[in-house]
Structure formats: structure tokens, C-alpha cells
Amino acid sequence: MRYRAGYKYQLATKERFDDTGVRPPCILQTRWLRLRPNGLLEIKSGYAWDGPSGPTFDSKNSIRASLAHDAFYQLMRLKLLDRIWRVEADLYLDKVLEEDGMWFPRRWYWLKGVQLFAAGAADPINKKPVLEAP
Numbered sequence: 001m002r003y004r005a006g007y008k009y010q011l012a013t014k015e016r017f018d019d020t021g022v023r024p025p026c027i028l029q030t031r032w033l034r035l036r037p038n039g040l041l042e043i044k045s046g047y048a049w050d051g052p053s054g055p056t057f058d059s060k061n062s063i064r065a066s067l068a069h070d071a072f073y074q075l076m077r078l079k080l081l082d083r084i085w086r087v088e089a090d091l092y093l094d095k096v097l098e099e100d101g102m103w104f105p106r107r108w109y110w111l112k113g114v115q116l117f118a119a120g121a122a123d124p125i126n127k128k129p130v131l132e133a134p
Helices: 060-077 083-099 104-117
Strands: 015-017 033-035 041-043
Touching: 015 060, 033 060, 041 060, 060 083, 083 104
Parallel strands: none
Antiparallel strands: 015 041, 033 041
16 A cells, blocks of 8 residues: 555645736646646645644634645645745735634734745655555
């Protein structure tokens, strides 16, 4: 058996994020994700992600933002999306957190946290490995 570890959530319905500000030169697509040049991010049902990371807690107003942010960073780890888009991906995280009602001081710490400490999560060297069992 081959599998990947480290996921906490699995999307039960498709999700889309309009006008993310992340605008690749062409359509980027994986089995689960599609990012269009106009900034539309589409995520298929069944997509798995690890949710909010770092010294924080998961809450209803952080889940959608973590989904979009994790999708962008996964595209960067896969070398499909240039890492120059990391700044826009981080700003979009903040935008969704605000839309979903997160209190400003908590949002500010989230944004500063990803800006200062999340670069490695976008690095291809940190792609989730395929594991085997038994």
C-alpha cells in the first residue's frame, strides 16, 4: 500500500475562490486543483489538506482560508506555480480570513506568521513523500 500522511481535512464538495490575485500565465491543473490566469482557483471534492498550521487553533473562520492557502502552496511545491506568487497567496489568505469573520488581531498574527515562517512550505523539497505499508 502506498499513501501520504499529514492531512487533517478532506473536502466534501467542490470549492471555488474567485479573483484570488494569483494569476499564472496559463491554466495550472492537477487531479484536484485548477488555477486559471484570471485568478480563479477551483478545488475538487475529495481534496485533502492539513488545515491551519503553526501555533494556532482551527476554527470555522480559518478553514476556508487554509484550504485556498494550502492549495496555492501545493502548486508551488509541485513547481507548477512560481514562488513569486507566494506574497499574493499570503494576502489572499488574509482576505478570506477577513471575509469569514476572523478578528483583526488574530488575522494580523496569521499573516505575519505565514510571511515570516511559511516559505519552506512552498519549497518543492517539502513535497509530501509517498509512504508504504506494511
